[in-house]
Amino acid sequence: MYSQIKFALLVLVSVFASACATQAPPYQFSPEESTANILRGGMADLCLNGKMYTLSAAADDGSVKIPSGKRVSLANFMRFDSGNFIYTCKPAISFLPKSNATYYLHNYIRDNKCYMEVVKDDKSTEIGLAFEPSIGPRDCFPAKDKN
């Protein structure tokens, strides 16, 4: 009986989740548009000038191209199945990527809250990373970051 209820709940959650999901169009780069690379970002969503886009699949090295020279917001959907409940969150962040630069995107949970952070690849430092000073608040992603 319990497993039947659990299954029914899972189906209901899936139906609601799919009904709420809106597929944003893929971002189309113009031929002369400058780009930056994201590493370790997974399948992030992009928000640019108030519009949402999906980013193309990662290249063989795991990098994803994003537009540079303008403030972009990135968000990642996180999903966790605890066995009885499914927890979701969508942390997001904005920053101003520089042309041909590479950035690392990292999602994590702390104190039951989801976060996203971005740092710049910089091989001249001991750790190979540098602080990204342009980090700012998200743009068009809803502020739903509690799991």
Added chain:
Amino acid sequence: VTYIFRLLIATSFLGGCATSYQSTGFTGGHSLQNGYGRLEKISFAGNGFITPDKVQKYALYRCAEVANEKKKAYFLMYETLVKASLGESTKLPTIGAVGNKPNAFAFVLFLDESRPGALKTAEVIADLSELVTPSKQ
């Protein structure tokens, strides 16, 4: 009597389900991701039967264990990539939870020499080895 017997069976069964110190498996465990610059992300995921404090210590022990495997006498831990980029190290991994499942991680830089904020690999292993592999008495 039947109730107590069932309770005892359930308690012993659940106790056996708590995540032990191991590589990632069905009930959780430790994992490693490299490629964040020169840092490695070391994580320990627990299930609903282990305390956050224990998960955090397991993650710390794993950091020392990996340092030992790399023959590095010291290591620096960072809570996040941003903290790492600012040079702010930590003494304990970051702890979070999804529902009742605790998860701890740290970004680690392995060192040959000591420096401010660095942990000594041998000391961490000595301090936590009893917790990770409890002696049978």
